[in-house]
Amino acid sequence: MQDICSRLQSIVFDAVKRCKVESISLSGGLDSSIIASCLDAKTTQAYVMVTADFPSTDLVHAQLVAKMRDLKLTVISASIDELLQAIEQTIKILHVFNPIEIRNNVVLYLTMKNAKNDGFKSIVTGDGADELFAGYRFFQRMSQSELQKDLERIWKIMHFPSMSISKALGIALQTPFLDEKIVEYAKSIPSELKVHEENDKKYGKWVLRKTFENMLPQSIVWRDKDAMQDGSGTNGLTHFFDSLIPDSVFSEKTAKYLEKEQATLLSKEALYYYEIYRRYYDYPARLGLSKNKCPYCNYSVEEGSHFCRMCGAFPI
DSSP states (O other): OOHHHHHHHHHHHHHHHHSSOOOEEEOOSSHHHHHHSSSSSGOOEEEEEEEEESSOSSSHHHHHHHHHOOOEEEEEEOOOOHHHHHHHHHHHHHHHOOHHHHHHHHHHHHHHHHHHHTOOOOOOOOOOOOOHTSGGGEEEEEEEHHHHHHHHHHHHHHHHHHHHHHHTTTTTEEEEGGGGGHHHHHHOOOOOGTTTTETTTTEETTTHHHHHHHSSSSHHHTTTOOOOOHSSSSSGGHHHHHHHSSSHHHHHHHHHHHHOOOOOOOHHHHHHHHHHHHHOOOOOOGGGGOOOTTTTTTOOOOTTOSSSTTTTTOOO
16 A cells, blocks of 8 residues: 555656646645645646635635645635626537536636636646546445446546636646556556545545645545535525526426427526527537437437436436
């Protein structure tokens, strides 16, 4: 175990050093905090994005890491109006109306946009750590054999919307966890070291936590996995749209889209995003060549995938 942690730490440090980093998206979660611990604070600007109108948890953790690493931290506090404008741009870039993907990636859109507006040409994110080291909570419910099998499935189909967003905004994206050497080594680490118990509690990314536990505060190392929508507060958008759209309007419009466009919209939030999506793109049933179709929106689903990227349906 000591050899694995030593090797992993060395590979992560080297991968970060190879990145040309000017700014970092710092949520205060494990992944971005590990990267921050490897950076030169003198040349790096940190950004954390939180909502102005909904509760969020990232800010206090990002401030802790920034203070520890002596990083300059810019707090992006997005109002409802700013979120709605950013949502439209995020949908245009990603070509989807999946509520989870939009709530998560509007965070990255606003972070990258602010870094770009501040004159930075590159930004680093923690993309890849959850997929390689079993960070998502659903992994904790699996047996070791199921976990290994599912990780191997995900490695074949994993995608990162941040790449599309950075390209659209014209800012270079640095993703050290997706460095070839980290990917190769991570795949060789046994699954029982990725989801493991610590103090009678199961954790994903256990080996990553143990590797860096002496370099970061315990509150960061053993912080539960939060999706960007939870940490930033954009999960509050669901209730916002529930209040914004009357039930009668929701019933009328969802019936229309089901009949005319073969799209089942399961929430008011999905309806709001779908109508933005349709301003720019054809309806999903007309797109894609795969024989595998989502039972809700009729978009093509990649073989081996258990969810629909277009509408967010899971499991399918």
